[in-house]
Amino acid sequence: MNSPTVDILLSAHDLPDEWDRAAKHNFLKRTSLQAIERANPCGQLYYISQSSTSCSVAVSYQHRLDILAYGPGSLRLPVTIIGIPCSVGFAGYWFEAETGQAILAQLRTSRGALLILNSHEVTSLDGFAFGTTLPSCKLHVRWTSLDEYLNTMRSHYRYRWNKALEKARDLAVRRLDASEQFNEIHYSLYHNVYQRSAFKLERLPIDFFKTFPAVIDVFEINEIPVAFVQTTHFEDELIFMFGGLEYRLNLQYDLYLNMLLHIVRLGIEAGCNSIDLGQTAEGIKHKLGCFYAGKTLHATHSNLIANFLVQKFISVLSYRAPEFNFRVFK
Numbered sequence: 001m002n003s004p005t006v007d008i009l010l011s012a013h014d015l016p017d018e019w020d021r022a023a024k025h026n027f028l029k030r031t032s033l034q035a036i037e038r039a040n041p042c043g044q045l046y047y048i049s050q051s052s053t054s055c056s057v058a059v060s061y062q063h064r065l066d067i068l069a070y071g072p073g074s075l076r077l078p079v080t081i082i083g084i085p086c087s088v089g090f091a092g093y094w095f096e097a098e099t100g101q102a103i104l105a106q107l108r109t110s111r112g113a114l115l116i117l118n119s120h121e122v123t124s125l126d127g128f129a130f131g132t133t134l135p136s137c138k139l140h141v142r143w144t145s146l147d148e149y150l151n152t153m154r155s156h157y158r159y160r161w162n163k164a165l166e167k168a169r170d171l172a173v174r175r176l177d178a179s180e181q182f183n184e185i186h187y188s189l190y191h192n193v194y195q196r197s198a199f200k201l202e203r204l205p206i207d208f209f210k211t212f213p214a215v216i217d218v219f220e221i222n223e224i225p226v227a228f229v230q231t232t233h234f235e236d237e238l239i240f241m242f243g244g245l246e247y248r249l250n251l252q253y254d255l256y257l258n259m260l261l262h263i264v265r266l267g268i269e270a271g272c273n274s275i276d277l278g279q280t281a282e283g284i285k286h287k288l289g290c291f292y293a294g295k296t297l298h299a300t301h302s303n304l305i306a307n308f309l310v311q312k313f314i315s316v317l318s319y320r321a322p323e324f325n326f327r328v329f330k
Helices: 017-022 030-039 097-107 146-151 155-170 184-196 206-211 247-253 255-269 282-286 304-312
Strands: 006-009 045-050 055-066 076-082 113-119 129-140 172-175 215-221 224-234 237-245 274-276 291-301
Touching: 006 097, 017 045, 017 055, 030 206, 045 097, 055 097, 129 282, 146 155, 146 255, 155 247, 155 255, 184 206, 184 224, 184 237, 215 255, 224 255, 237 247, 237 255, 247 255, 255 274, 255 282, 291 304
Parallel strands: 076 113, 237 274
Antiparallel strands: 006 045, 045 055, 055 076, 113 291, 129 274, 129 291, 172 215, 215 224, 224 237
16 A cells, blocks of 8 residues: 655645644644744645645754753754744644555655654654653643642642732733734843843744734833733633743732733633643743643654664753652641
């Protein structure tokens, strides 16, 4: 039996209807990919393979990646990444049966380094080294209000979060009527966070925040923006995408803690079953009651010697998440 064919498209605007039926989360949908492509063009290619029983899709883009981001030192190399080109913790593919294998075979013909990020696979893919990347921190929602959520916490944790809320009494939260209202002041807050990030993948341009279909809530003091959070929904989950804050005011107002609490409040009030709080600052998110949702990575190289080194030293590319034993709830 012949293998399914693979179509490679150069623009998200050319994706067929079948693409959205195969995409398993919002970031892989056509509307999202079109917005990302307009704001952050980075050599995207779109792979789709169909058969009578399955349809598989994948997105690749080009990036100079610090392959030692999770280890000592720094080494930036050109890499083809299978992922969503906006630094979110979701896979840039969905593979089913033989159509998925057809796309994988096509990807393995790529020249140079190839990296599949934020994979949901728990075993190695054929021809790829297998490792781990930053996990997502998720919270199962089982409360009807933020007060109820806080009251289920042990006293030590409840005291700290209530103290943060008290510091926020002078903060006003305003939802942007449209993403186009996102301006240079808001963007500078995002840039602050990016600059402090221990795991920089890519800095998104301001146009991403202006055009991506998501909700942006801004924290203000005397109508001056000091922080923001960008969130979106997928099915019954609230997803925290990006944020920004003025670090010189962080301790005074507990800005970061109040950003997290605001996201939790949004998820509870929306009736979500879970909240995805992202892939960094694991310690403080575990003190909210979060758990790890593991993510994996897969890597290969077209050069035989380089691929041998990738296979042998994949642990250098991998991230080992810290372990916590917080007993947050009663």
